[in-house]
Amino acid sequence: MYPCWGGTLLLAEVQGLPQESKLCSNEVYAFHIHSGASCDSSGEPPFSQVGQHWNPGHCPHPSHAGDLPPLFASCGYALTLFYTRNFVPEETVGHTLIIHAMADDLTTQPSGNSGNKIACGEILGNE
Numbered sequence: 001m002y003p004c005w006g007g008t009l010l011l012a013e014v015q016g017l018p019q020e021s022k023l024c025s026n027e028v029y030a031f032h033i034h035s036g037a038s039c040d041s042s043g044e045p046p047f048s049q050v051g052q053h054w055n056p057g058h059c060p061h062p063s064h065a066g067d068l069p070p071l072f073a074s075c076g077y078a079l080t081l082f083y084t085r086n087f088v089p090e091e092t093v094g095h096t097l098i099i100h101a102m103a104d105d106l107t108t109q110p111s112g113n114s115g116n117k118i119a120c121g122e123i124l125g126n127e
Contacts, residue, residue, distance in 0.1 A: 007085040010068070012078075014099065018118070019076040027073035030104035030114030031080070033066035033087075034096045039120035047117040050096045052110060056087075062106045066095075070103050093125040 012031070020027055036051035043049065054066030061067060065086040071078040099119040104112035 006088070007083055008088055009081070009083050011081045012071070012097075014071060014073070014078045014119070015076060016119075017071070017073045017076045017078060017099070018101070019073075026103070027076075027078075028103040029071045029073060029078070029118075030098075030100035030102065030112055031068040031071045032064075032098050032100070032104075032111075032114075033068065033092055033123070034098050035066070036096055037094050037122065039096055039122050041120070045116060047096075047098065047120045050098055050117065050120060054092070054095050056091070061109050061112055062104065065091075067104070067112075071099065090125070092123045095123050097121040097123060 017029060033054040034050040035054045036049050038049045039047060040049050041047055053064045055064040057065060069080060069082050071080055098117050100114035101118050102115035104114045106112060
């Protein structure tokens, strides 16, 4: 674990999420860093190469370093900003970011019963 004076401020802006047009819709999506490096979507199910949640500390769910706060969307758009001491940016290079179809239940092991993977991004370093 990192000391209280260090950590990471993460900003994510996401567009194109599924939209629900009814009143009281639930547009909440799980957001995780996964251990794999590739967003190849040619397999079944899509993004099957991303592996499990990134968990270098071998912590139970939802305390993996890769367990991020959920995305709260409106009209297919989400913006999140949070601070974490679970990692520094350089440690995440070579991994993937995944958005799941449902909210993480924060209980089910090992990954929160958050549904299908609907979007993927590869974390690249400064080159």
